[in-house]
Amino acid sequence: MITITDKSKCCGCNACANICPKNCIKMKRDEEGFLYPDICQDECISCNLCESVCPEINVRAEVPFKQDGYIVQIKDENIRRESTAGGAFSAIARYIIQSGGVVFGVVMDDKFLAHHTYVESELELQKYRNSKYVQSFVGESTFKQVREFLNKGRTVCFSGTPCQIEGLKLFLKEDYKKLITVDVVCRAVPSPLAFEKYIELQNKCLGTDIINVRFRDKYFGYKYSTMNICTAKNNWSYHRGIESDPWLRAFFSGICNRPSCYECNFRKRYRVSDFTIWDCFSVCNFSKKMDDDKGTTRMLVHTSKGRELFDKIKEEIKYVELNPDEIVNGVKEIFEPSKRNPKRDEFMADLNILDAEKLFKKYFPNTIKVKIKRFIRIALYKLRIYKFVKNLYSIILKK
Incomplete structure (x- = not known):
């Protein structure tokens, strides 16, 4: 049975909820707005299918x-x-x-x-x-x-x-x-x-x-x-x-x-x-x-x-x-x-x-720094050199 004790070990893919034969896994929102599996233990039959489809448990070797x-x-x-x-x-x-x-x-x-x-x-x-x-x-x-x-x-x-x-x-x-x-x-x-x-x-x-x-x-x-x-x-x-x-x-x-x-x-x-x-x-x-x-x-x-x-x-x-x-x-x-x-x-x-x-x-x-950054970007765009500047940046960093 899926048990979430460490939230960094759940990506919220919903595979567990989809595979459950008793439909006793529901995705419940936490205080941060993310969904995690919530299991009705009274209905769970301990088939462990949820664990078999969890990508966080079954991490594939590259x-x-x-x-x-x-x-x-x-x-x-x-x-x-x-x-x-x-x-x-x-x-x-x-x-x-x-x-x-x-x-x-x-x-x-x-x-x-x-x-x-x-x-x-x-x-x-x-x-x-x-x-x-x-x-x-x-x-x-x-x-x-x-x-x-x-x-x-x-x-x-x-x-x-x-x-x-x-x-x-x-x-x-x-x-x-x-x-x-x-x-x-x-x-x-x-x-x-x-x-x-x-x-x-x-x-x-x-x-x-x-x-x-x-x-x-x-x-x-x-x-x-x-x-x-x-x-x-x-x-x-x-x-x-x-x-x-x-x-x-x-x-x-x-x-x-x-x-x-x-x-x-x-x-x-x-x-x-x-x-x-x-x-x-x-x-x-x-x-x-x-x-x-x-x-x-x-x-x-x-x-x-x-x-x-x-x-x-x-x-x-x-x-x-x-x-x-x-x-x-x-x-x-x-x-x-x-x-x-x-x-x-x-x-x-x-x-x-x-x-x-x-x-x-x-x-x-919305600080002065933020406003200046936006002003510069818009100015470069209106001067029709924004693309040139971005390309130069890409060429220098090779990305």
């Missing part, structure tokens, strides 16, 4: 194998504009849908909670585009839905963080030929409760309720992506970057991440997924032709299934094949866990005490 490396851009410019990077996932997902398959991904609902759903039409794929910088709730039946579709002979594409993919694979127990998995290189998963506080803050600051958010908008270009907020009054006019938006500052500071993220067991190059995808801000180091500041995806292909599918989507994408060693070089998010902010425990304690305005003002005040 074994090197042949990989293919690419940088990718989808040819459909509308899709690329809506995507976080180059639209590689949309190219994969669109092929799956066109082949009669099902795609699982993450959506943000009207309460600004991220959770996994599935879609069966190309039009619905739009809601999966753009990163969600908050932990998604997989659901206590989502993995079972994946298995049901596979057992019916349907092709399934499942995207998620590396720990979620590991949990799914352990749950399924067999390598289904028609399952395609795509993991996104993950910096960390921040607290949904902290994000609710951010929404509360912005509702007050903007003077009206938020309708929608985009965590990685390309209004100022791909290399200066911003948090973008839509209200009934502003027509998507809020654009703030990592230097000035309170949520992006919190996320990238490591102050509100899940405890397991600081000791992540899934930071590795050789993964159980078919594809690993992530940003390519340094596209200038790999291809001058593709350096248009509209978004590019780096991709590792791990399996023969992945290679077969990549061959089938080649007509839909622009790509350059690269040595995998070259494209992972310097990418800390693949190999190293996120660093724990020294003020993390204090922030989390204040999360339940302070109102939103006081919380973010205490930890992320």
Whole structure:
């Protein structure tokens, strides 16, 4: 039976809740806003299936194998504009849908909670585009839905963080030929409760309720992506970057991440997924032709299934094949866990005490330094040299 005594040993993948034959495991939110398994011991039959599918208990040894490396851009410019990077996932997902398959991904609902759903039409794929910088709730039946579709002979594409993919694979127990998995290189998963506080803050600051958010908008270009907020009054006019938006500052500071993220067991190059995808801000180091500041995806292909599918989507994408060693070089998010902010425990304690305005003002005040950083970035963008400066930075640091 799963017993959580150390929260750094639970990634919240929901595999245990999905496998329980008595449905006596429910995911319960803690005081930090993260979900952990809560077991009704009166109904538990001690089958230990929950332990057998836990990726934190069953950590897989990393074994090197042949990989293919690419940088990718989808040819459909509308899709690329809506995507976080180059639209590689949309190219994969669109092929799956066109082949009669099902795609699982993450959506943000009207309460600004991220959770996994599935879609069966190309039009619905739009809601999966753009990163969600908050932990998604997989659901206590989502993995079972994946298995049901596979057992019916349907092709399934499942995207998620590396720990979620590991949990799914352990749950399924067999390598289904028609399952395609795509993991996104993950910096960390921040607290949904902290994000609710951010929404509360912005509702007050903007003077009206938020309708929608985009965590990685390309209004100022791909290399200066911003948090973008839509209200009934502003027509998507809020654009703030990592230097000035309170949520992006919190996320990238490591102050509100899940405890397991600081000791992540899934930071590795050789993964159980078919594809690993992530940003390519340094596209200038790999291809001058593709350096248009509209978004590019780096991709590792791990399996023969992945290679077969990549061959089938080649007509839909622009790509350059690269040595995998070259494209992972310097990418800390693949190999190293996120660093724990020294003020993390204090922030989390204040999360339940302070109102939103006081919380973010205490930890992320809008200081003169912050204002200067934003001014410089906007000035560089208006002078049309921001891309040049970012490229120079990438070339010097080779990342």
